Amino acid sequence: MKRISPSDYVPATAAGRTFALTSLINAIGTGLFLAGSTVFFIRSVGLTTPQIGAGLAVSGFVGFLATVPIGALSDRIGARRTLIALQVWRALWFVALAYVHGFGGFLVVSSCLAAAEGATQPMTQAVASDTTEESDRTRTMAIVRTVRNIGFSVGALLAAPLLAADSMWAYRGIVLGNAAAFLASAVMLGRLRLVRASAAQRKVGPLTAIRGFRDWRYLGLAGLGGVLNLHTTLLSVGLPLWAMTATGVPAGFVPVLILVNTALSITLQVPVSRGAERPGGAARALRLSGFALAACCAALAAAHGLPPLLAGALLLAACVALTFGEMWQAVGSWDMSYAFAPEDRRGIYLSVFSLGNSGQRIVGPALVTGVVIAAGAAGWAALGVVFCLASVLVPPVTRALARQQREREAAQAQAQAPTQEQAQAEVQVSRAANEGAVA
Template identity: 55%
Template sequence: MSSPPARPPRRRPARRSAPPRPCVSAWPHRPVNPGEPRRAQGARRLRPRHPGRAGLRALHPAERLRHRPLPRGRRRLLHPPGRTDPHPARHRPRPRRRVRPRRAAAPGSGRGPLRGPRHAGRGAALRALCFVGLAFVQGPVAFTVVAACQAAAQSITAPVTQALVGTLADEGDRTRMMAVIRTVRNVGFSLGALAAAPLLLADGVWLNRGVLLGNAVAFVAAAVPVARLRLAAAPRPVTVRSPLAAFGAVRDWRYVCLTALNAVLALHMTLLAVGLPLWVTHHSDVPDALVPFLVLVNTVLAIALQVPFARGVTEPRSGARALRRAGLALAVCAALLAVPAGAAPAVAIGAVILSCVALTAGELWQAAGGWELSYAYAPEDRRTTYLSLFGLGTSAQDMAGPLVVALVLGVGSAGWLALAVVFVAAALLAGPVVPLLERRPSAPAPAEAASAAPTPG
């Protein structure tokens, strides 16, 4: 029996080549098929189906990036009309936050209260709290602690206020604004002293407490508008790793030299408060009633001439000239006080009045030059720290000044002449201080620092 003929092998039909699928990209901003139109590319930009949590754990970390949710602005390209959104909860548009209306800003202000105004306001509030403590403190130890806290708050306020004024004012108007603030402060000091004098003379505990509490209320009233100031631009954030890092400014020996020079010229404060009254008491022919008259002359001249003396101080060179004039004026003051005790009463009275006038001129020039140079050569990112270091020179003068004045009075005329020589030396050293500070390797030039500072909008 013959076998059936073998069938020919069955040929499978050739598979039709499927059309190329569009490339699914995890980055929708990359073109899928550059040859297609933009509208067709947007329709093809589909992401692969999400594998779920279990599938994500099984994938390679590099593959998980393809399934991460994209910003809400890409949702229209990823899921065109007619397609279902695999993650509706993730791509649901969030409700817009209600924008609150901004408060009224100060002239030349911009975006909101920043750290500088807040720090100045907190310093004033802290001083108010200290005066409240002084009104109700009991015992010498507690009084010393509260008084020390008040002195610390006062020293903190000065550099913060100077930094805030430097941010609000233009480069050439910075020193004039500081002079205006000092003039207003002297006016308030004089009016407050006149108002408090009859209350302090009265015998009453609550009257004395009322004077201190009224001073605290005045500080609170001043802290509120200062804290609400708005600056034109936010300052660059500064990271402080440790409070001890602020002592790094001491390594800048050139700036320390400027601080020491200013501390020597700031001796006029001790001369007015201690030197002139003791000089008057040492001269028996000079009436003691001349002491309040000298204080009045100093106050009136400081109020009337502080702004005119600071008007020409607009850059570091003029600041150095102001310090030089301050040293020469204080030298004239010390030389006039070298009048011997046996001099005629008219000569002694004329000498002490002229010395008070020269001392006031030195005070005004020293303040203007110190403001300009201390701010111009303080680095922008550590400006408050450098200004605090500059203020330490004044604090050192407050501690060592009475001792120096006592030594000068003990020596007599020779001591006043020696002090005049010291002031002349300080005036001569004020000239090289600007080139010395400009040669610092890491310090920016004053023009660059001023251009980098925010200006009022």
């Protein structure tokens, strides 16, 4: 096995390095906002806790609805132009958020932000793939994810003195700092020189493109990705809540678990991505993700009611399994969602795939808190079975997609054959005419 070196954490191309820096700036702004958003909503916007939850739920649904139309639009104007427009849009609405007050204004602004945020991830994936060669795509996405984790941590640290200041302008500074990060990102994206030019896209309207999407195999892949993406809710909601309500560990142990997850993600995401670069590696990564998440559920179930020391050890084991499940899910999803998306419709395909993740963000918290944790150890066992089932379904879905891709390529080759024969005939006619003129 090849030893990991510092150069493995640096994209191979100048465009890839620029894009990684852009992602870092984005993540610092996002980490800054996430760390102080709840306090900002209460102290500056004047919201109650139920209003925050209701507003975020409505805006999340708006983002879910807007993702695919924006993806279809990107197939007409290009992924980079779309991503630049999304970053400018987000910057403008975060400026508006800094000065909004009351639930009505918050609902409008958060919905406008969510409309762009849902489509940002698939556009980021598409642009990142165009900054590097095909063979280095998965590693580059792993590097981007690594620098984003670093950026989130830096942003959270930068939010601490602003929150400590406890003033209206300090809270606004958190939001305006995020807006500035998005604007800087848009400027850098505008100057980015892509390594690979995107293929010619289908010039159809977004609504036509959406109505014409009937690829149930790819929808199956998106559904599996959404199930496995539950790791985000497990980390942010399930693991902390279960630790505090079902075990005797002290409250200070929960941040330790989050720190372990962040540290492992930063140091191991790039090495883990290597496995996906081998033939069949992406599908293998998705299968391993489901089994790792099932192991996490088993450890959480076993921690119920145990003494603090033993429960803490099981919670730590669950956190490590969760982190590996997260990393395997990420690399497998990046590679498979991109590889099985037709090049001339990549925007809408990647957006459809992201719907699984968006749906998980809407349904996941209620599922984990209202069903899994409410049912206790049996709930975790049932969720583990769901993860195992998702892993088992990966191979047949992958085979169906590969078979469809071969059929699509064969049809394209057959359609191009008459064109090539016609071109050869025209060359022969031209040659004969030239010979006749010389004679």
